[in-house]
Amino acid sequence: xxxxxxxxxxxxxxxRNGEADEPIAKKDRSLDFGGRWNYAPxxxxxxxxxxxDRYQLFINxxxxxxxxxxxxxxxxPATEExxxxxxxxxxxxxxxxxxxxxxxxxxxxxxxxxxxxGKYLFRIARLIQEKARxxxxxxxxxxxxxxxxxxxxxxxxxxxxxxxxxxWADKLEYAFxxxxxxxxxxxxxxxxxxxPLLMAAWKLAPALACGNTCVLKPxxxxxxxxxxxxxxxxxxxxxxxxxxxxxxxxxxxxxxxNHADIDKIAFTGSTEVGKRIASATAGTKKKLTLELGGKAAxxxxxxxxxxxxxxxxxxxxxFNQGHVCCAGSRLFVQESVFSNVIRKLRDRIxxxxxxxxxxxxTDIGAINSRVQLDRICELVDSGLKQxxxxxxxxxxxxxxxxxxxxxxxxxVTASHRVAQExxxxxxxxxxxxxxxxxxxARANNTPYGLSAGVWTDKGSKIFKxxxxxxxxxxxxxxxxxxxxxxxxxxxxxxxxxREGGRHGLLPxxxxx
Ligand code: NAD
Numbered sequence: 001x002x003x004x005x006x007x008x009x010x011x012x013x014x015x016r017n018g019e020a021d022e023p024i025a026k027k028d029r030s031l032d033f034g035g036r037w038n039y040a041p042x043x044x045x046x047x048x049x050x051x052x053d054r055y056q057l058f059i060n061x062x063x064x065x066x067x068x069x070x071x072x073x074x075x076x077p078a079t080e081e082x083x084x085x086x087x088x089x090x091x092x093x094x095x096x097x098x099x100x101x102x103x104x105x106x107x108x109x110x111x112x113x114x115x116x117x118g119k120y121l122f123r124i125a126r127l128i129q130e131k132a133r134x135x136x137x138x139x140x141x142x143x144x145x146x147x148x149x150x151x152x153x154x155x156x157x158x159x160x161x162x163x164x165x166x167x168w169a170d171k172l173e174y175a176f177x178x179x180x181x182x183x184x185x186x187x188x189x190x191x192x193x194x195x196p197l198l199m200a201a202w203k204l205a206p207a208l209a210c211g212n213t214c215v216l217k218p219x220x221x222x223x224x225x226x227x228x229x230x231x232x233x234x235x236x237x238x239x240x241x242x243x244x245x246x247x248x249x250x251x252x253x254x255x256x257x258n259h260a261d262i263d264k265i266a267f268t269g270s271t272e273v274g275k276r277i278a279s280a281t282a283g284t285k286k287k288l289t290l291e292l293g294g295k296a297a298x299x300x301x302x303x304x305x306x307x308x309x310x311x312x313x314x315x316x317x318x319f320n321q322g323h324v325c326c327a328g329s330r331l332f333v334q335e336s337v338f339s340n341v342i343r344k345l346r347d348r349i350x351x352x353x354x355x356x357x358x359x360x361x362t363d364i365g366a367i368n369s370r371v372q373l374d375r376i377c378e379l380v381d382s383g384l385k386q387x388x389x390x391x392x393x394x395x396x397x398x399x400x401x402x403x404x405x406x407x408x409x410x411x412v413t414a415s416h417r418v419a420q421e422x423x424x425x426x427x428x429x430x431x432x433x434x435x436x437x438x439x440x441a442r443a444n445n446t447p448y449g450l451s452a453g454v455w456t457d458k459g460s461k462i463f464k465x466x467x468x469x470x471x472x473x474x475x476x477x478x479x480x481x482x483x484x485x486x487x488x489x490x491x492x493x494x495x496x497x498r499e500g501g502r503h504g505l506l507p508x509x510x511x512x
Contacts, residue, residue: 038353042360044147046137054085055223057093057247058230060100061240067092072249074224077144078357078366078401086223089246094215094255097244101186101213102261104241110183110211114170121166121208123236128159131232135225137358139197142224144366144402146357149320157482158201161500164484165205168505172210175502179511183211184287185263187508188256190277192269193219193368194323194424200226202499203266204243210508212264215244217256219269221369223247254280262286266507268325271422271448271493289497289507291325291489293422294450297443298328298479299433299465302336304455308477310344313428316453316479318352318406321367321426325494326451328479330419331408331430332439338432342391342410345430349393349406356398364426367402376404376425383409383418388429414445422448436461440468449491453479472498 054071056063071085089097109117128135135158136151145154172181187207191199196218207214218226230245246252250273257265257280267277268291281288298316300309316328333341357365367373384390392407408428412419418429433439443452452471454462462476472490475481482488487503489495497507 039361041356043356044137044140044151044358044360046141046358049134049137049141051084051138051224055087055227055247057087057089057097058227058233058243058245059093059097059241060104060244061234061238063230064096066090066248067096072220074142074221076141076401077221077368078141078398080400080402083142083224086220086227086247089217089248089252089255091255093246094252094259097215097246098186098188098256098259098261100241101215101244104239105183105185105213108239109208109213109242110185112211114172114209114211117209117211118166118169120236120238121162121169121205124232124238125159125162125166127232127235128155128162128229131228132156132159135197135228138228139222139225140357140365143193143196143222144357144368145320145323146362146365147360148362149365153482154195154198157484158197161198161201161205161484165209165504168206168502169209172505172509175505176509176511181210181505181509181511184508184510185212186261187212187214187264187266188259188262189214189216189266190253190256190269191216191218192325193222194320194325196222197225197229199268200229202268202504206499206504207266207508208242210505212508213242215246215256215262217246217248217253220247220249257281264288264508266497267291271495274495287507289489289499290495291497291499292450292493292495293448294325294327294490294494295330295420295422295446295448296326296328296451296453296471297330297332297446297469298453299332299439299443299455300334300337300341301436301439301454301456301458301461302334303457303461304337305457305477306337306340306344309455310341310348312453312455312477312479313345314348314352317428318349318426319363320480321365321404323368323424324480325424326473326480327424328451328453329422329425329428330443330446331428332433332442333430334439335432335434342430345408345428346391349391349408352393352406354393354395354397354403354405364406367404370402372424373402373404375423376427379418379421379423379425380407380427383412383416383427383429386416386418388412388416388418414442420446436465440465444468444470447493450489450494451475
């Protein structure tokens with residue numbers, strides 16, 4: 001078995017019982033994946049996207065240069081081309097942003113009636129809808145996810161979150177009847193790179209609806225759409241300082257967490273950083289919510305509609321390059337249908353199209369960064385070293401950019417790293433079970449508890465299993481379905497607090 005390296009430009013492996021297929025001849029252009037005919041390219045236009053050479057920080061309603069004078073490069077992970085330079089905020093910038101947010105909170109936003117706050121949120125939602133196509137293209141160029149995903153999932157959900165929480169802004173007294181709901185003050189919000197604009201919407205919309213002001217820090221590899229959102233906030237004439245957007249890496253996030261005048265920290269990201277933030281805020285007045293990592297289990301019972309289940313598994317892990325906190329990266333299959341499921345999985349991954357994320361036919365886009373790609377390669381190597389068997393789609397990878405062909409492991413045991421660790425990978429670990437009790441025990445055998453999926457024909461079995469799975473969200477006969485009115489959040493090391501729905505208001509309110 002050839003060893004995968006993050007720098008390889010062409011690879012063709014499909015392991016059948018230890019045998020590797022012949023690599024596809026380079027000149028045979030019709031056989032990119034598994035011998036299927038390819039569609040003609042259907043590229044989403046991006047020539048109208050106007051990127052600035054340099055993006056500044058968004059503080060007090062204006063774009064301002066970072067005090068550090070430092071900038072970092074934002075690159076397109078599908079081409080490794082530089083898109084723009086992004087300002088790097090230091091402690092002084094954080095202080096300016098928090099002061100602007102505090103002034104806006106005291107003088108404007110906390111005094112404004114909910115009905116008026118709601119109007120701003122509606123306006124932002126409508127502007128996002130108007131610019132949805134442009135934002136989707138930008139999200140794809142900046143983050144590497146497919147245009148199918150950013151156009152059909154991310155952007156509609158971003159607008160939906162602003163619309164949904166706009167509706168709550170003047171109804172907080174009905175959300176928690178008999179209790180007085182007051183905002184907390186200034187919220188520091190830190191988000192990851194996998195759903196850049198959607199995570200910003202999850203954080204900003206409920207906080208603003210409840211009357212808080214915000215300082216948001218996007219992830220360093222995906223800052224562009226947050227900065228374009230800042231332009232939308234200007235267009236919506238949101239009062240100065242109500243939302244401030246600071247770009248930068250971990251140090252910027254850490255300065256925000258440690259600022260003395262922050263009332264609440266909302267963090268979405270890795271469990272490792274979440275733990276550091278929990279200890280930094282312990283013993284302070286800061287309220288904290290953490291949305292952390294996951295290692296979701298999908299469970300397929302023998303009575304499930306197998307084709308539908310396999311399609312759900314594929315969509316749940318590969319369509320987003322595994323870059324979803326709730327990606328179903330562990331699959332438990334009842335022994336009696338194991339070989340059938342494996343055969344269908346093999347067939348299906350060989351038809352997935354990997355390539356230019358701006359092509360509307362592409363199923364699998366680029367990995368977000370080289371660091372992320374190296375993490376994936378390292379984890380897959382560990383699976384091979386620990387004795388699991390790899391089945392990987394044959395893929396001719398583009399010469400530039402960061403790519404990883406979809407794959408799955410069989411022969412995995414609970415102690416293998418691929419069954420325990422989350423690295424945000426398009427890598428599925430397939431295991432078996434005999435009884436429902438065993439499926440539950442094995443699915444729960446992880447430090448995480450973010451999400452899970454159950455596939456069965458029996459409604460009663462769904463209810464029985466769901467009530468025993470230690471996961472914040474469990475989908476039945478479907479996967480990765482989101483709606484702004486449904487709460488989302490984890491158990492165990494996947495964090496605490498809920499985002500979405502009425503529950504998503506609670507972290508931003510003081511109830512008396
Ligand atoms: P990460 O923890 O490395 O970074 C997340 C954010 O935290 C980034 O903006 C980063 O700059 C910032 N950061 C880094 N160090 C910091 C520090 N010391 N103090 C403050 N901020 C700091 O995570 P990532 O690699 O960007 O994202 C992937 C992780 O996010 C995965 O573990 C995934 O499961 C998780 N995630 C969870 C959810 C959820 O809802 N539970 C949603 C999306 C992603």
